[in-house]
Amino acid sequence: MTPSGLPSDMRGGADGAGWSRPRHGGRRLRADALWLSLGLVVLAACGTQAHPVTFNADIGPLVRRECSGCHREGGIAPFALTTYDEVRTRGPGVRAMVESRRMPPWPADPTYRVFLGQHTLTSHEIALIGWWVESGMPEGEPRPLPPIAPPPRVQGLGEPDLVLEMPEPIRLPGDRQDHFFMAKLPFVIPADTTIRAIEFVPGNRALVHHMNGALITYSGAAKADPRHGAWYSEMREGSMEGAHSLHLENDDGTLAPITLSVANYLPGSNPVVLPDGIGGWRVTRKGVFLLNMIHYGPTATPQEDRSRVNIYFGDHPPTRPVSQFILGTLGIAPIVPPLVVPPDTVMTFRSQLEMPTAISIVNINPHMHLLGRSLLAFALTPAGDTIPLIRILHWDFRWQYFYTPPKIITVPARSVIHLEVVLDNTTANPNNPFSPPREVKEQGGSMRTTDEMIQLIISGFPYRPGDESISLEATPQSTAPGGH
Ligand code: HEC
Incomplete structure (x- = not known):
């Protein structure tokens, strides 16, 4: 658990990206x-x-x-x-x-x-x-086709143990603006348990840009009824005023323990499922899944969304709780030079972070908006070895996966993690939100897709000997729509 005051991550760690149809680059x-x-x-x-x-x-x-x-x-x-x-x-x-x-x-x-x-x-x-x-697309001799690959979801975990659905749809007015909401999905279960995986299922896929979820737990008699209070509130220009109406605190007004980033959804992303015991969260009988931030993209017509969250319980309490750190926007390592991209330029930005202690990485999520062109991340050990983390040659903001390696990636103490990205603010970038190009910059972590962000979100825990041989294959098909 990472007990912390709510406001520290109110604006969400990872945010979403636009949904449009770029033409070929x-x-x-x-x-x-x-x-x-x-x-x-x-x-x-x-x-x-x-x-x-x-x-x-x-x-x-x-x-x-x-x-x-x-x-x-x-x-x-x-x-x-x-x-x-x-x-x-x-x-x-x-x-x-x-x-x-x-x-x-x-x-x-x-x-x-x-x-x-x-x-x-x-x-x-x-x-x-x-x-x-x-050759004219011939059908060929009749023969049975293999079965259709299963959808890229939480495979192998079966039916969720708990489904939390928005009690009513959130309505979007069709004013061509981005909208940000905080919403709570309360639960009361028979006994304390472990949550192994959380899957966010957007109701209106075309409109949900991103969701960043947190878990609040209430101990014993601290909260009579977690359903008490408003269930959602719109956040205007980062203002937190409406959050109070959700009554997330204990009945005596103290803050209840909250774990941030338990579930993240970006366009095309799949839920992360790790082996039982790695990651996961202990929950008490009464709690709230908090949509710390759900971001809807602009729409010209009134629309609604009714999203839900599928929760899978685990058999083993988490022995290796997973936490996250971020290089870049809203993170612990700055972007150099500061993220300002003048019109008609292609620019390289870097961020680096020295690891004071050895770490074990279970998941990597790179994040940018529409100007992203390519991205490279690696760790350089004190011995001078390079540990590849991720390389994306053609950034595609519609597919921002949470990448889980087949085995834990271990990084020795005093290694430096390097992040290098190229942003393209020219007319050659088919996703450029402005024509002609305009200056685009980071705006204090603004999620608007027309502002930029650069993040490398790394999930893991302190290294223990033997971690390098731990397989992260929770289920054979945890994220694959087929193959491999
Ligand atoms: C992980 C999910 C996923 C998989 C796997 C996938 N697609 Fe798609 N595909 C999409 C989505 C979502 C869209 C529509 C949004 C977009 O354009 O990205 C799409 C769009 C397309 C389009 C229309 C693109 C356009 O702009 O006109 C074609 C053609 C296509 N896919 C072919 C394929 C083929 C062929 C494969 C397998 C070799 C495949 N897709 C695998 C999700 C997928």
């Missing part, structure tokens, strides 16, 4: 042309297939494994890719997205570090799709 396509030609060479080397590339034999199984987890009835993607007809009608679009490596979405460079739930296509698979589209 020139730089990405160039790199992909290389990938593609490599793929064709591989394909040619394989004898250009003894049989023609068909949907039933080649493309169907591939799409069902790598795409259908999201592209399915009720999935998070806007259309299904599960049957021959569905894929054929979108053939050229599918080809363009896989050749530009924008689908399946996996911004982290798998050659730098592999994470759990990774889904990427090989050059050979990309070439195969191109070849199939080129």
Whole structure:
């Protein structure tokens, strides 16, 4: 537990990013042309297939494994890719997205570090799709297709033990403004327990930009009824006034213990599930899941959202509680130079932090907004060794995963963590929120997508010998929509 006063993180640690549809960026396509030609060479080397590339034999199984987890009835993607007809009608679009490596979405460079739930296509698979589209998208001999990959959710944990839903929808007026709310979802359970994983499920996916969740627990008779008080309050320009109406404190007015960042949702992110006993939180019978901050993007029409939270209990009390620290905006290591990007410039920013003691890392979440172009993070040990953390060659603000390595990453004492990012404030950046470009800067941690942020959020705990061999594979498919 990290008992702390509520206001310290009222503005949320990790915030969200915009949701729009950028067009293809020139730089990405160039790199992909290389990938593609490599793929064709591989394909040619394989004898250009003894049989023609068909949907039933080649493309169907591939799409069902790598795409259908999201592209399915009720999935998070806007259309299904599960049957021959569905894929054929979108053939050229599918080809363009896989050749530009924008689908399946996996911004982290798998050659730098592999994470759990990774889904990427090989050059050979990309070439195969191109070849199939080129040759008129034949269906092929009938044969059974493999089952559709499960959605990228908390797999293997089964049904949630507790579901907390907004008691009524939050209404957005359709005024083309960002809106920020604090909301509480109270619970009273039969006995104290351990929470192992928390999954935030947005009601209105297109509108929820981000959610940062905290857990408040009330001991014994400290609180008669956690449901007492308003259940939500809009936060205007960072003002905390409305928060008092939620009555989050104990009945005697003292602050109840709060653990911040127990659940974070960003576009495309999946909940983090660690092995039982690592991470997780002890909760008392009465508590509140606090949407410390839920951020809705601008909309021109009135809309509503009714999000919910799925909670999974664990069997073992957390023996290794996980905490977080941040390099960059709102963090403990500054950005150099200060985050101001003049119009028509491409700029590099850095942040670094020396670790006083050895640490064990279980999760990494890089965060930027619309000007992000690329990101690199690594640790440099006192012995001069480099420990790769994450590299993103083509930043995509719509896919901001919480990356969990298959095994704990251990970083020795006195290592320096380095973060280096490139921001592109030119017209060549298809996501630039301004045309013509304007000066964009950090505004005291403002979450507006037209302001910038740079964060590297690292989750972990103090190192113990043996940590390097601890597997973080909680369940075989904790985040993967298929494959791997
Ligand atoms: C993790 C979820 C996920 C996976 C896996 C995934 N997609 Fe998508 N895809 C989306 C979402 C969400 C969108 C719509 C938002 C966007 O454009 O990013 C989308 C959009 C698309 C589009 C339309 C893009 C446009 O702008 O017109 C195509 C084509 C596509 N996906 C193909 C694929 C293919 C092919 C695969 C597998 C090789 C795949 N996707 C895997 C989530 C996914």
